[in-house]
Amino acid sequence: MDYIVCFDIGGTFIKFGLLDRNGKMIFKDKAMTPKSNLQKSLPEFLVKRVKLLQNDFQIVGIGISSCGLINHERGEVLFSNNLPGYSGMKLAEILFNQLQLPVSVENDVKSACLGEMWKGAIQGKRNVVFLTLGTGIGSTIVIDGKIVNGSHHLAGELGHTVIVSEGRPCGCGRKGCYERYAATSALVNDFIEEKKKHGEVVERISGEEIFKLVTEEDPIALSVYKKFIRFISIGLTNVVHLLNPEAIIIGGGITEHADQFIQDINIELKKEIMPIYNQGNIVYPSHLGNDAGLYGACYILLKKLNKLQV
Incomplete structure (x- = not known):
């Protein structure tokens, strides 16, 4: 063999x-x-x-x-x-x-993305957007079964599309980039800042730990989480209207054991997209992690x- x-x-x-x-x-x-x-x-x-x-x-x-x-x-x-x-x-x-x-x-x-197409969540699909949420947002666009690379192999950087004019500074040098609001790091930073406003100091916490607090109905975690879902849906609405994909697959550690997270994104996304694009759930978690x-x-x-x- x-x-x-x-x-x-x-x-x-x-x-x-x-x-x-x-x-x-x-x-x-x-x-x-x-x-x-x-x-x-x-x-x-x-x-x-x-x-x-x-x-x-x-x-x-x-x-x-x-x-x-x-x-x-x-x-x-x-x-x-x-x-x-x-x-x-x-x-x-x-x-x-x-x-x-x-x-x-x-x-x-x-x-x-190719791994998911071969053995995971994207098998049999030909028009897909794949995102990973972590420190930033990694993304790949698949059209007609092929990855879109662009003229210099730089296509697909959805994390650096601007969703808030003159917003938060990004490491790329711009302001208001999608990943400054919708990456896991943004969720963590926003939670820490909200805690600080309430007189509490949190030095370190993970996205998964914040999700656990959400399930326990911690009011600060819930507030930050709702904004997080909202920002994710804003970016994905642009993706849906621009590319009309069969599916959007989200990977990264934050999506493991987070069925409610994916469901909440789908619910918010359906509120945002034009009705003609609404064909049921479009966001799914990675299978291969x-x-x-x-x-x-x-x-x-x-x-x-x-x-x-x-």
Whole structure:
């Protein structure tokens, strides 16, 4: 049996796994992402893992899902603000030169979207928008079964569409970006600020913990949560009217075990969109969770090897 080694490179962790050509996950693990001398330490980490697996498995390729802006045709990292020293790395070329194996490299959100199309929530759908809510908002647009990359592989940045004129400053340099109001980090920051207004200091809390407070009907959590849902729906209304997708899939840790969250978004969205667009629920949670990027990396590599019919 042929196997593919897949990596999902993030700012904190590198998840890695071994999958067969049918998309069956043989095993998975994760390790801390190197933080220094990345041009040397990161390829060394990846090569070491592949060589260890080659002792026991017939490895036919390497699939990589990565944070940052990626030129998937060249397998090159165009820019990454999460990992200093990562921008400009010709990752596919480096790994091929050391291992003589085919390598594919794609952006992590696009990889996760493809993973969901192959084995998850988007199977059988051809017009879809996929979002991940976290520190920011990652997004991918699929039209007629193909990811929209744009002329310079930069298309689909819904997180940096403005929904509030002269609003909150964003790391991209603009103000009022969607992710400053609808990312998990926005929910957390708003909750902490509201607590401060009520004389309470909260130093750290997660989106999942705020959701738990919502279910317990904590008044501050409920107030912040309702605004959060409202902002999410504003951005998704624009998506629905612009692209008319079959489905909008939301991933990220915040969506795990959060059925009510998805239901609340659908309820609010139906209030906002024009009636002709209202064909029932359109927002659904990711099925593959944090493994979606690994499945997507495998899918892309199999396509590259012509071992997957699409």
